[in-house]
Amino acid sequence: MITVSGSNFPWREGMTVADLLKEIDDSQPCAVVRINDTYVSQMNFENTVIPDDSEVFLIPMIAGG
Amino acid sequence: MPDFKLKEAKTLEYDRPAIEKGYTDQTLYVNISDSEITIKPVDAKTKETFIGGKGYDLWLLWNAVQPKTKWNDPENEICIAAGPLGGTPTYPGSGKSIVTTLSPTTATVIDSNVGGYFGPYIKFSGFDALEIQGKTAKDAVIFIDGIDQKIKIFETTGLPNNAYQLSAILTEHFAAGKPRSISVVSAGPGAKNTLIGCLNFTWYDVKRKRARYKQAGRGGIGTVFADKGIKALVVRWDTVTADTNNPADKAALKNVAKLHSREIVELDPKQNEMARIGTTHLVTIMNDHDLLPTHNFRYGQHREASNIGQQVYRRLFDPGFDGCWMGCTVACSHGVKDFVPLTGPYKGKKVFVDGPEYETVAGCGSNLGIFDPHTVVEINFYCDAYGLDTISVGTAIAFAMECFELGLITETHTGALSLNFGNRLSALELVHQMAKGEGFGQIVGQGVRKMKEIFAKDFGADPKIMRDIGMEAKGLEFSEYMTKESLAQQGGYGLALKGPQHDEAWLIFLDMVHNFMPTFEQKAEALHWFPMFRTWFGLCGLCKLPWNDIIPEDNKDTPEPAKVMKHVQWYADYFSAVTGRKATPDDLIEMSEKVYNFQRIFNLRMGFGRREQDAIPYRAVGPVTEDEYVSREERYDNQLAQIHKVDINGKSTAEKIAILRNFREQQYEKLKDAVYKRRGWTSDGIPSLDTVKRLGIDFEEVLDLLNAHGVSS
Numbered sequence: 178m179i180t181v182s183g184s185n186f187p188w189r190e191g192m193t194v195a196d197l198l199k200e201i202d203d204s205q206p207c208a209v210v211r212i213n214d215t216y217v218s219q220m221n222f223e224n225t226v227i228p229d230d231s232e233v234f235l236i237p238m239i240a241g242g
Numbered sequence: 243m244p245d246f247k248l249k250e251a252k253t254l255e256y257d258r259p260a261i262e263k264g265y266t267d268q269t270l271y272v273n274i275s276d277s278e279i280t281i282k283p284v285d286a287k288t289k290e291t292f293i294g295g296k297g298y299d300l301w302l303l304w305n306a307v308q309p310k311t312k313w314n315d316p317e318n319e320i321c322i323a324a325g326p327l328g329g330t331p332t333y334p335g336s337g338k339s340i341v342t343t344l345s346p347t348t349a350t351v352i353d354s355n356v357g358g359y360f361g362p363y364i365k366f367s368g369f370d371a372l373e374i375q376g377k378t379a380k381d382a383v384i385f386i387d388g389i390d391q392k393i394k395i396f397e398t399t400g401l402p403n404n405a406y407q408l409s410a411i412l413t414e415h416f417a418a419g420k421p422r423s424i425s426v427v428s429a430g431p432g433a434k435n436t437l438i439g440c441l442n443f444t445w446y447d448v449k450r451k452r453a454r455y456k457q458a459g460r461g462g463i464g465t466v467f468a469d470k471g472i473k474a475l476v477v478r479w480d481t482v483t484a485d486t487n488n489p490a491d492k493a494a495l496k497n498v499a500k501l502h503s504r505e506i507v508e509l510d511p512k513q514n515e516m517a518r519i520g521t522t523h524l525v526t527i528m529n530d531h532d533l534l535p536t537h538n539f540r541y542g543q544h545r546e547a548s549n550i551g552q553q554v555y556r557r558l559f560d561p562g563f564d565g566c567w568m569g570c571t572v573a574c575s576h577g578v579k580d581f582v583p584l585t586g587p588y589k590g591k592k593v594f595v596d597g598p599e600y601e602t603v604a605g606c607g608s609n610l611g612i613f614d615p616h617t618v619v620e621i622n623f624y625c626d627a628y629g630l631d632t633i634s635v636g637t638a639i640a641f642a643m644e645c646f647e648l649g650l651i652t653e654t655h656t657g658a659l660s661l662n663f664g665n666r667l668s669a670l671e672l673v674h675q676m677a678k679g680e681g682f683g684q685i686v687g688q689g690v691r692k693m694k695e696i697f698a699k700d701f702g703a704d705p706k707i708m709r710d711i712g713m714e715a716k717g718l719e720f721s722e723y724m725t726k727e728s729l730a731q732q733g734g735y736g737l738a739l740k741g742p743q744h745d746e747a748w749l750i751f752l753d754m755v756h757n758f759m760p761t762f763e764q765k766a767e768a769l770h771w772f773p774m775f776r777t778w779f780g781l782c783g784l785c786k787l788p789w790n791d792i793i794p795e796d797n798k799d800t801p802e803p804a805k806v807m808k809h810v811q812w813y814a815d816y817f818s819a820v821t822g823r824k825a826t827p828d829d830l831i832e833m834s835e836k837v838y839n840f841q842r843i844f845n846l847r848m849g850f851g852r853r854e855q856d857a858i859p860y861r862a863v864g865p866v867t868e869d870e871y872v873s874r875e876e877r878y879d880n881q882l883a884q885i886h887k888v889d890i891n892g893k894s895t896a897e898k899i900a901i902l903r904n905f906r907e908q909q910y911e912k913l914k915d916a917v918y919k920r921r922g923w924t925s926d927g928i929p930s931l932d933t934v935k936r937l938g939i940d941f942e943e944v945l946d947l948l949n950a951h952g953v954s955s
């Protein structure tokens with residue numbers, strides 16, 4: 178089991194960030210996620226595997242600066 | 243503690259007025275040439291037009307200087323104001339001071355929005371703004387004692403120069419046992435000996451029992467301060483509560499403040515964890531998107547970027563509450579405890595370092611090819627202690643390093659310093675030299691624009707290449723984002739009133755990553771709305787971070803997610819609750835439009851503020867050198883072939899660079915046209931008569947000025 182923005186979500190072996198984003202009901206663009214303490218950008222979504230028990234956060238990158 | 247003396251030169255006793263709906267309706271004028279202290283009323287028209295904060299500062303400065311006034315003339319002023327919402331301890335980010343002056347590097351108005359307790363304490367002591375004019379040779383300390391209702395000017399001897407020690411001593415001296423009641427503003431030796439000096443504003447950290455610092459960094463405000471002979475400003479104020487600002491509608495304020503504050507507490511841990519790592523999360527994100535400046539903005543990426551990323555600062559930052567104003571739940575002003583510098587006067591001693599923030603990490607790290615967090619923290623520390631702006635220091639050293647690598651300057655010119663990118667000791671040595679006004683550091687401390695002149699005139703360097711790679715516009719060094727692939731952000735920098743600082747518009751992600759504004763008109767709309775809304779924070783004494791660095795969970799489902807309209811509405815409610823002046827989100831934009839256009843006209847008055855001054859170096863627009871082109875060849879080749887329909891077969895890299903440059907420069911000019919039109923300006927970038935009339939800033943002097951520039955209909 179992982180959490181996504183605080184809510185439980187089922188985990189499976191080999192699940193990537195890209196897989197997760199496809200599965201959650203969210204059509205908005207997401208350029209960055211945080212897995213525990215690590216930020217992952219969109220170009221790495223396909224090749225970043227989410228470990229079990231992770232806390233995943235979708236980062237709304239409209240801020241900064 | 244050094245043996246210092248404070249000799250009272252002048253004292254004015256005054257009756258502190260009650261704060262009325264966020265205002266005192268008076269300002270404080272101090273002339274340190276002749277120790278004049280005057281209290282001036284604020285009339286209703288000024289209040290209505292300029293709102294407060296930066297608006298008040300600009301109006302005071304406009305009335306103090308002449309078109310020919312130079313930054314180091316006695317009549318130049320330093321103005322500091324809080325704004326009507328400033329000093330509210332319940333609403334996050336409500337403690338900013340806005341500082342303006344004529345800048346030594348841009349020769350026109352510069353403004354800086356800074357944390358610390360000074361602005362709110364000045365207001366609670368009885369003044370919506372403070373203006374300081376004149377010059378003295380006597381190391382003045384100005385003390386505004388809001389509790390005893392006295393303003394004192396001291397002549398001082400024996401006080402230390404560096405801001406770190408000076409603020410600690412003055413805090414203790416004036417605190418009467420309550421250090422939280424004191425805020426100090428000071429510069430430092432680097433501010434005196436360069437043109438890129440900053441001001442350090444303190445807030446007192448009760449838990450760590452020390453004065454902490456925030457910087458009014460940009461455009462050499464600290465240099466003006468030091469040139470005036472001011473050693474420090476000190477303000478003393480009592481306890482602050484939600485009622486101190488005497489809001490018009492306490493219940494409404496309580497309600498909206500609670501909503502915003504609670505949302506931050508709930509969502510920041512799920513988003514960027516600013517309360518834990520500040521803005522350092524941006525380092526690796528910018529790097530991933532080719533936006534982190536490295537090697538003087540040549541490239542946007544480096545394989546070692548994570549060495550100076552948030553995971554490192556997560557470990558280095560001392561955990562605890564780091565709000566630069568009371569009650570700010572974002573609390574992002576972190577610091578490093580027990581840091582031991584390896585060089586300089588604090589070598590081997592334990593110090594507390596305030597920072598670094600993203601800009602410092604990028605400017606004094608990656609942009610110098612330095613990927614060692616210790617060096618970044620050490621440069622950060624010394625820049626603060628010496629009163630130097632970390633952004634200008636970083637961008638200026640980066641330029642010198644590239645000139646060195648290109649052979650435009652050599653060790654003969656640098657005093658035998660090897661200035662290759664990545665040379666940590668040379669970078670630190672330059673900072674120490676800036677503080678002393680010695681060696682090659684003295685030249686770097688003049689900023690990029692002056693360096694270009696000196697390198698060409700005295701060292702025979704090629705001015706053409708320096709024009710392309712010297713990252714300044716309007717005389718101000720660029721802050722730390724790569725703009726080559728974001729036309730909107732090129733505008734965000736190039737069309738900013740004071741020069742290329744991102745605080746007017748930060749559109750990179752919206753433009754480049756999310757493609758929210760594909761057309762010129764959409765970019766122009768963004769380059770109207772965002773600078774206006776961001777200006778509003780400066781009018782009111784607020785920090786912009788709570789607006790869009792923590793976003794409501796349902797924001798993505800709103801019609802205009804980029805604007806975070808739920809928060810904009812909260813800000814309108816906040817303004818209404820404090821001032822009693824009912825405001826809608828559109829009203830906030832109109833308040834800013836008045837001041838924004840007035841500032842553009844102020845630039846015009848000082849000999850700037852036209853289309854030609856909105857130029858940016860080509861390094862900000864596209865690849866200057868063959869290395870840059872080749873490093874992203876596929877991207878550039880594709881753009882030439884697919885967007886611009888150029889047959890690139892058989893073309894050399896130099897030819898492709900020239901063709902791409904032509905296209906990109908044309909686009910930037912088209913963007914200017916679209917933005918000027920949207921802002922109601924002429925094609926030369928001057929506010930039109932209709933615009934100044936619509937905004938109610940059609941004062942006689944303004945009309946005369948426009949007329950003199952051919953704007954009469």
Ligand code: SF4
Nearest residue numbers: 335566570572574785
């Ligand atoms: S968000 Fe950060 S910079 Fe802004 S007021 Fe709060 S602590 Fe200070």
